[in-house]
Amino acid sequence: MGAQQVRDGFVGLYGAEPEGVWAAPGRVNLIGEHTDYNDGFVMPFALPHVTVAAVSRRTDGLLRLHSADIGGGTAAPVELRVDELAPESDRDWTAYPAGVVWALREAGHAVTGADVHLASTVPAGAGLSSSAALEVVVALALNDLFELGLRGWQLARLCQRAENVYVGAPTGIMDQTASACCAEGHALFLDTRDLAQKQIPFDLAAEGMRLLVVDTRVKHAHSDGEYGKRRAGCEKGAALLGVDALRDVPYAELDAALGRLGDEEEVRRLVRHVVTEDERVERVVSLLESGDTRAIGPVLTEGHLSLRDDFRISCPELDLVVDTANASGALGARMTGGGFGGSAIVLAEETDVPAITKAVEEAFATAGFTTPRVFEAVPSAGARRLT
Ligand code: GLA
Numbered sequence: 040m041g042a043q044q045v046r047d048g049f050v051g052l053y054g055a056e057p058e059g060v061w062a063a064p065g066r067v068n069l070i071g072e073h074t075d076y077n078d079g080f081v082m083p084f085a086l087p088h089v090t091v092a093a094v095s096r097r098t099d100g101l102l103r104l105h106s107a108d109i110g111g112g113t114a115a116p117v118e119l120r121v122d123e124l125a126p127e128s129d130r131d132w133t134a135y136p137a138g139v140v141w142a143l144r145e146a147g148h149a150v151t152g153a154d155v156h157l158a159s160t161v162p163a164g165a166g167l168s169s170s171a172a173l174e175v176v177v178a179l180a181l182n183d184l185f186e187l188g189l190r191g192w193q194l195a196r197l198c199q200r201a202e203n204v205y206v207g208a209p210t211g212i213m214d215q216t217a218s219a220c221c222a223e224g225h226a227l228f229l230d231t232r233d234l235a236q237k238q239i240p241f242d243l244a245a246e247g248m249r250l251l252v253v254d255t256r257v258k259h260a261h262s263d264g265e266y267g268k269r270r271a272g273c274e275k276g277a278a279l280l281g282v283d284a285l286r287d288v289p290y291a292e293l294d295a296a297l298g299r300l301g302d303e304e305e306v307r308r309l310v311r312h313v314v315t316e317d318e319r320v321e322r323v324v325s326l327l328e329s330g331d332t333r334a335i336g337p338v339l340t341e342g343h344l345s346l347r348d349d350f351r352i353s354c355p356e357l358d359l360v361v362d363t364a365n366a367s368g369a370l371g372a373r374m375t376g377g378g379f380g381g382s383a384i385v386l387a388e389e390t391d392v393p394a395i396t397k398a399v400e401e402a403f404a405t406a407g408f409t410t411p412r413v414f415e416a417v418p419s420a421g422a423r424r425l426t
Contacts, residue, residue: 040091040158042425049093049156052105052116057093057156058184063176063422064089065161065168066217067252067384068375069226069241070335070342071320073350075211076270077277077313078232078284080320083213084241084418085221086252090159090172091425094180097152102140104133106157109173121152127207135170136177138205142197143178148187155180162412164258166374166381170206171214174198179219179422191219191421192234209267210377221421228324232286239327241418246332247389248370253399254412255356257380266377269309269350276310279303285310290318312349316342336371336386343373343383352378356408360385360399367391367398384416 042060049057064085071081090109097103102124105116110132117133124141128134136155143150155177161169178194181187189197195215202208202215212231221227225238243250277285280296288296293314300307319342323335343361347353357374360383364372372385387395396413403411 040160042091045091045093045156045158046426048107048158049154052156053095053103053154055095057154058095059180060091060093060425061176061180061183061422062089062091062425063172063179063218064221064419065172066214066221067167067250067382067416068213068217069384070316070323070339070373071213072316072342072346072375072378073269073273073352074286074313074316074320075213075231076209077273078286079313079317081213081229081231082226082239082320082323083217083221083229084226084416085217085421086161086167086416087419088161088167090157090161090169090176092176092180093156094177094184095154096184097154099152101152102137103154104136104157105155106132106159109157109159110163116154121150124205126205132173134206135173135201138201139174139177139198140181141205142201143181143187145200146197148185150181150185153181153184162254164381165254165256166259166376166378167252167254168214168218168376170202171198171218174201175215175218175422179424183424192216192236195219195234209270217421219422221418223420224418226327226418228320232284239324241327243332244389244417248332249387249389249392250416251385251387251392251396252375252382252414252416253360253385254382255354255360255380256409256411257354257356259377259380265352265379269352272306272309273313276300276306279306280310285313286317288314290314308349308351312345315345333370336369339371339373339384339386340365346374346378350378354378354380355406356380356403356411357383359402359406359408360411363399363402364395367395369395
């Protein structure tokens, strides 16, 4: 799907050329899961899959939103008034772009309306941040058109606010920052406390490896309860330990901290995941920086076990991908994203990819699961203007 196609779609709908066309990618997270709302570390990279927006400004307060593919699509543009946008008023896909306009206006930016036409190749509900791509592409377009001068991380914060308050999903800051700030050929080491960023070169092909994404096609949703429950449990853990966020529990003091949590068994498991996961991110960063890329495989698998056993957000399909891939020669594998379905990632030698893919597909068939979608993830560019 190219810029020209989306531009043509815009012209067909609104009868004029758009002022510009922008793209924002989905992401996979290499390591650092459910750490972002604990002020911890994450390490996503951008996918080649993008949401593309053709956009023009309006000055009459009207916001028109259209897509033929996102969220099932809409026949005609949805028409909203920017001064009537209200949190949790919309349960459709249009809540994401509308929420961005709301968040920008709430922050004092004079966004006076827009015509928007969107198309996307980011699989929805697959844990690959289709929502963040949708938010970020609209935020970037409006930032450029209304000359707001906001940086990528600032747009990410506004998009997170749109998702948290307007859509009503209590997610962290990782996905929006990944979509806004990732760089081609790199993974983004992000400190979610202050949004300090470091781009880590991540070119697996040059080293004879591949990273596969296996979309289990088990749909997940973050506005339902389980994600929020984990988040609340983590906040309870931080409160019981007397820290601002679980990020403040040093790995070296984990056992002592767990001891202080006494018989709060569930909170203990959540705390153990978050604190060990932050340490895994740091370990992966130092392995990559020292050129020991293959050694990150077992760290990924460790992360999966922690999400499965301590955080308890895996599912049989995700576990089957990880177990089968590892039994078929993968260097490591884990679920990625929020959990309860969605996708897993598999790190493998290039030469082992066909056998691993076949083994996973056969295991799914044997288990009676829906055929998974398997594709290679190449670290791609973050959000950008196309034309
Ligand atoms: C979802 C959320 C992110 C993050 C991940 C889990 O993708 O949107 O903020 O919490 O889950 O790491």
